[in-house]
Amino acid sequence: MNAALAALAGIVGLAVGSFLNVVVWRVPRGESVVHPPSACPRCGHGIRRRDNIPVVSWLVLRGRCRDCGEPISARYPLVELATGVLFALTALWAGASWVLPALLYLAAIGVALTLIDVDTHRLPNAIVLPSYPVALALLVLASWNPGGASDWGALVRALIGCAALYAIYFVTVLVYPAGMGFGDVKLAGVLGLYLGWFGWGALVLGWFAAFLLGGLYSIGLLLLRRAGRRSGIPFGPWMLLGAACGIVLGERIWSAYLGAL
Incomplete structure (x- = not known):
């Protein structure tokens, strides 16, 4: 069942x-x-439906526009493939x-925000702000759990987690504004x-992992002389990766820690 769902x-x-x-390109x-529909940036021809099949069309066209032969970046099929793999792994982990x-x-907004932050060092409000009501509505559904036992305590924790993490980052920006932005x-x-x-x-591991992973990445750049002490790095990807670690591993590590105490 899980394999078919994945x-x-x-x-x-x-x-x-x-x-x-x-x-990622337009926002x-x-x-x-x-609007308008996707088109080749060089010749302006619209992308045909048969040329818009994820991954497959890029391979069939050998990475070039059908009309003018302009190269199409390999990033496009890689993003499609990465999103497909991420969705499959998420379904395999969460089940039905x-x-x-x-x-x-x-996962979807994580891919978009990661790429945009890497490209522009910005986390657009057009994606982040609508995610509050959308995520809340979907988590309300998950807490309601039609056909099963409801867990409204999880929703209360979610609201507390939202306020707590927002407050922590808000204070961090006020104390050290060069380290991150309001995005x-x-x-x-x-x-x-x-x-x-x-x-x-x-919640605890997701918060901690973001700073740990981002810090290790920054140290690596410094050691490789790819960045200086004042160089800025996009922190959004590390926040998202830290959150993934928290969701997948947080409760297990938290339980082991409490057990050790």
Whole structure:
């Protein structure tokens, strides 16, 4: 059952990844993600439906525009493939549960925000702010759990996690504004919703892992002389990766820690 669900989620992820390519390109530029239809930036020809099949079309066209031969970046199929794999792994981990839609939504915005932050060092409000009501609605559904036992305590934890992580990042920006921006603060609230829903251990580990992983990456850049002490790095990807660690491993590590005490 889980294998079939993962395969279906992977196929959906490929299609979502194709859309995310549009989001990553247009949202930072303030453009609509639905109009006009995608076209070759060189010759202006619209992308035909048969040339818009995730991954497959890029391979068939050998990475070039059908009309003018302009190279098409390999990033496009890689984003589609990565999103498909991420969706499949998420479905495999969560199974057929009501929390799965919430996690798939987080995976989708995670891919988009990671790429945008790497490209522009920004986390656009157009993606982050709508994620509050969307994530909350999906987590309400997960807490309600139609057909099973409801867990409204998880929703209360989610709201506390949202407020707590937002406050922590807000204070961090006030104390050390060079370290991160208010886009990170806004994203922290969304991630706090998810981490709090999964448990206090997830919340603590998700917060800690972001700074640990981001710090290790920064130290690596310094050692390799790829950055200086004043160089800025996008922190959004590390927040998202830390949240993933918290969701997957947080409660297990938290329980082991309490058991050791």
